[in-house]
């Protein structure tokens with residue numbers, strides 16, 4: 001299910017508005033964007049980082065209110081939900097989307113049931129519960145939580161970050177910010193971690209709307225990064241069948257059955273992009289490299305920088321940092337620590 005929306009970008013007016021995602025109000029599929037559900041979504045910084053093989057720009061979405069990029073989608077989706085007069089929603093998530101939706105539901109005064117795998121990071125589960133959402137811990141793999149949510153969705157509004165199109169229309173503001181921060185020019189390449197593909201598809205939607213409005217001439221190449229241990233998008237993109245998914249430290253992208261797999265594949269190809277994988281060692285190396293340069297992110301967020309470190313990146317590429325290190329501080333400490341000992 002998608003929403004067709006013709007976006008406009010009145011640049012002079014946009015420049016005069018507060019530096020939040022609401023400055024792109026003509027592009028948001030809402031009746032009253034000025035009354036949107038907001039926790040203060042700062043326009044996240046685009047910060048250069050020197051890598052051994054070239055300089056990239058880090059888009060620091062870990063700085064959003066709940067600590068992950070998901071806040072873009074949640075802010076717009078909960079605004080739409082409130083406009084529709086819905087007062088009870090459900091979502092399933094490995095953590096960050098649940099934490100984000102719980103925060104925005106609390107802000108909107110909407111009741112939320114969040115189905116999460118029992119093994120999700122304690123910090124994320126604590127966040128969900130602290131915001132007053134009804135946390136349903138589902139034993140077994142991530143797909144069990146998805147199945148339980150789908151069943152409950154027969155009677156409750158499914159505010160899914162994977163299925164719900166309003167979520168993608170929030171995530172697309174990431175593309176608007178990147179282009180505005182580059183003086184309304186497009187980057188050549190954008191590199192993102194991909195699990196269910198909400199980040200990738202939201203970005204594509206944003207770049208496509210900018211293209212249709214004549215702001216940029218074409219799409220940048222979109223590069224999706226997966227953990228080699230769980231890489232269904234990678235294998236589908238290569239036209240091969242995927243081996244059974246294994247465990248990865250990148251829990252936020254450990255998705256064995258991405259619901260929009262076909263769309264992800266076609267968007268990557270349309271933009272001339274690619275899907276790549278990184279090993280657990282490469283993720284830990286990147287985590288350490290980032291932390292050693294002052295960037296404290298969760299392991300999932302290190303996957304995209306890991307691809308740049310291991311395989312090189314064209315100078316000027318934008319790499320999205322998706323989740324804050326405090327979300328999974330214990331895992332970060334553990335993996336960086338054990339890596340040091342091995343050396």
Ligand SMILES: *Cc1c(COP(=O)(O)O)cnc(C)c1O
Pocket residue numbers: 068070096097193194195196197198199200252253298300301322323324
């Ligand atoms: C959700 C998430 C991602 C990307 O997942 P998609 O489902 O592909 O959008 C990446 N990093 C973190 C930290 C996340 O929470």
